[in-house]
Amino acid sequence: MKRIHQIALIIFLFSTSNVIDAKTYKWRLAQSWESDSPLAYSVKQFISLTNQLSAGQLKITVESQEQHKKPFGIFDLVKSGKYEMGHSESSYWRKKDRNTLFFSSVPFGMIAPELYSWFYHGDGIRLMEKVYSKYGLLSFPGGNTGNQMMGWFRREVQCLANLKGLKMRMTGIAGEVMRNVGVNVVDVPSNELYKSLDDGDIDAVGYFGPAIDFDLGFYKVAPYYYTGWNAPSSEMQFLINQDAFEELPKSLQQVIKNAMRLAAYDMYTKITHENGVKLNKIKEDFPNIKFRALPNSVTRRLIRETRRLMNDIAEQGDDLTREIMSSMETHKNNSRKWTRIGEQAYLNNSSDVL
Amino acid sequence: MKRIHQIALIIFLFSTSNVIDAKTYKWRLAQSWESDSPLAYSVKQFISLTNQLSAGQLKITVESQEQHKKPFGIFDLVKSGKYEMGHSESSYWRKKDRNTLFFSSVPFGMIAPELYSWFYHGDGIRLMEKVYSKYGLLSFPGGNTGNQMMGWFRREVQCLANLKGLKMRMTGIAGEVMRNVGVNVVDVPSNELYKSLDDGDIDAVGYFGPAIDFDLGFYKVAPYYYTGWNAPSSEMQFLINQDAFEELPKSLQQVIKNAMRLAAYDMYTKITHENGVKLNKIKEDFPNIKFRALPNSVTRRLIRETRRLMNDIAEQGDDLTREIMSSMETHKNNSRKWTRIGEQAYLNNSSDVL
Numbered sequence: 001m002k003r004i005h006q007i008a009l010i011i012f013l014f015s016t017s018n019v020i021d022a023k024t025y026k027w028r029l030a031q032s033w034e035s036d037s038p039l040a041y042s043v044k045q046f047i048s049l050t051n052q053l054s055a056g057q058l059k060i061t062v063e064s065q066e067q068h069k070k071p072f073g074i075f076d077l078v079k080s081g082k083y084e085m086g087h088s089e090s091s092y093w094r095k096k097d098r099n100t101l102f103f104s105s106v107p108f109g110m111i112a113p114e115l116y117s118w119f120y121h122g123d124g125i126r127l128m129e130k131v132y133s134k135y136g137l138l139s140f141p142g143g144n145t146g147n148q149m150m151g152w153f154r155r156e157v158q159c160l161a162n163l164k165g166l167k168m169r170m171t172g173i174a175g176e177v178m179r180n181v182g183v184n185v186v187d188v189p190s191n192e193l194y195k196s197l198d199d200g201d202i203d204a205v206g207y208f209g210p211a212i213d214f215d216l217g218f219y220k221v222a223p224y225y226y227t228g229w230n231a232p233s234s235e236m237q238f239l240i241n242q243d244a245f246e247e248l249p250k251s252l253q254q255v256i257k258n259a260m261r262l263a264a265y266d267m268y269t270k271i272t273h274e275n276g277v278k279l280n281k282i283k284e285d286f287p288n289i290k291f292r293a294l295p296n297s298v299t300r301r302l303i304r305e306t307r308r309l310m311n312d313i314a315e316q317g318d319d320l321t322r323e324i325m326s327s328m329e330t331h332k333n334n335s336r337k338w339t340r341i342g343e344q345a346y347l348n349n350s351s352d353v354l
Numbered sequence: 355m356k357r358i359h360q361i362a363l364i365i366f367l368f369s370t371s372n373v374i375d376a377k378t379y380k381w382r383l384a385q386s387w388e389s390d391s392p393l394a395y396s397v398k399q400f401i402s403l404t405n406q407l408s409a410g411q412l413k414i415t416v417e418s419q420e421q422h423k424k425p426f427g428i429f430d431l432v433k434s435g436k437y438e439m440g441h442s443e444s445s446y447w448r449k450k451d452r453n454t455l456f457f458s459s460v461p462f463g464m465i466a467p468e469l470y471s472w473f474y475h476g477d478g479i480r481l482m483e484k485v486y487s488k489y490g491l492l493s494f495p496g497g498n499t500g501n502q503m504m505g506w507f508r509r510e511v512q513c514l515a516n517l518k519g520l521k522m523r524m525t526g527i528a529g530e531v532m533r534n535v536g537v538n539v540v541d542v543p544s545n546e547l548y549k550s551l552d553d554g555d556i557d558a559v560g561y562f563g564p565a566i567d568f569d570l571g572f573y574k575v576a577p578y579y580y581t582g583w584n585a586p587s588s589e590m591q592f593l594i595n596q597d598a599f600e601e602l603p604k605s606l607q608q609v610i611k612n613a614m615r616l617a618a619y620d621m622y623t624k625i626t627h628e629n630g631v632k633l634n635k636i637k638e639d640f641p642n643i644k645f646r647a648l649p650n651s652v653t654r655r656l657i658r659e660t661r662r663l664m665n666d667i668a669e670q671g672d673d674l675t676r677e678i679m680s681s682m683e684t685h686k687n688n689s690r691k692w693t694r695i696g697e698q699a700y701l702n703n704s705s706d707v708l
Contacts, residue, residue, distance in 0.1 A: 052612065053407050111701070146467070227696075258407065262612060265616070272467045273471035276468075293702075293703050334634050341503070344698065348647075349650075349653050
């Protein structure tokens, strides 16, 4: 009997090392979005994946805009350690650090597969780390919305003059470009957009694409839906408090990193899907919606203004600003050559029949 | 002392359940490719991910074509249980079961984001399961090559007559379409392709895209590189022996499922990247290579022949054949509407300057 007890004790001592390894970590994640926002999809996937892959060792609770009331405060909430993680959009922090601007979307920039090629096989991840590490933060791709539409217009845009004085909601760099060609760019909270458009307080709304726009009902009051240039892809962001991350065992760090990467891809697939579903709903239920591309002359002008603005941003920035911009530009040019003879050539060559 | 022993025993009994859970599983995976093939990328990622996420509980050894010598025998190797897993291409099994044909590539079919939307949010995964379950196999997306080029031609194709009697290597459904318009479709092993083309034994080679074609050197002897229609996306395949899978604890099943999904996405990103890199190399080092799209009239004819062939396949097939084909066609039409006003509109509207 004594021998059995000794064996039990030895196994007990061994098993305690497992017990220490199996310590449970409780994290909190603050997301910029409301809990039912389509942008929260990658967070839902991420939570499901960490649950599956950490064997319950990592429990992450999500708090949405409704709880923390700080959709534009995620950077500080994670930096301070109040939350170990956040989900938001890098461009929100441009006033804290202009170099955060480039990691969400750039007008006339890369489409999603080109952008992921830059992040994971070009300089993207390394440069993003360079920007965020000085704040004790880790930043990772957080899911892509794919191509965004320019938005919903009450009236047709036939020339540049039609844009002058037009009151339009448009955010980010694209909003500044629009302002520079004479648009009266205004900021209206999301939940007031429909009413403003219906009342004629604003003339146009740039938002996302069919997947997200549909539920807001813009098609009822603004029948011209313009194709995009403002955000050919838009990447969300996972933010992590670096100290909290370093306290985790390596196995859980790997769970988190892989779960983020998979959740980000999953969101791109999901939104691609929903864009198709909702676009078909719009086409069937609202046959009067007119899909338009801007006239060529207007697009040319927007490209010129975007270049001018980007040159200003580069000049006013620091060495890192210029390193990021030059890396993105080179990567876009190189990967675009393939997109042009690959997907684009196929789509164009079969476009009148398929 | 007795009490301590009792506690130790209780802990011992608890800990044994952990010990049983932590059993190590050794699996073998047979891949159709040689170990250094770019198509093996998703397998490399998959192995790295299962190592990271299973805490060493799942050890998978990879055997390549060089070892098992059966690139077209993976289905049987996994079905028989000789290997627990495989990595190959679903269309290789079309002679065993015609319904396996559709899960790799279809001429004039979906591009990669549309296809993933079908797999993960449409009927794709469910229909693939329906096809493979009767063989005791599980099949999952195994990584996409993105859009494939039609291939390398020694002479320009200016009209349909130029294709008549042309000796060309082209596989799959696209090969049959080519045969139906008068091409002399031949099968040449990959390692003899360059020499055959150089010797003039064949006139053209359809292979993949720049990422994979480059190393084979076709550009040296066939200066016309034609854009694709034959495989707008091409999905590889993970095969799993269902009995082996069911013997695994649920936690390892989840590791495998998530690792496969992530590895598949990772391969699409990697090949997108390599296509850009290698295309730029070709353009810089071999400025005489001419990039061409088929004349419109030829493309129209190929579309007609593809439809005719697909109709034959549907008629000769069973209910499941028709269910798969109808699901794919509907999904393509719906998701393509979004691709057209999304990525394609953006690419076209900025194409002469960006």
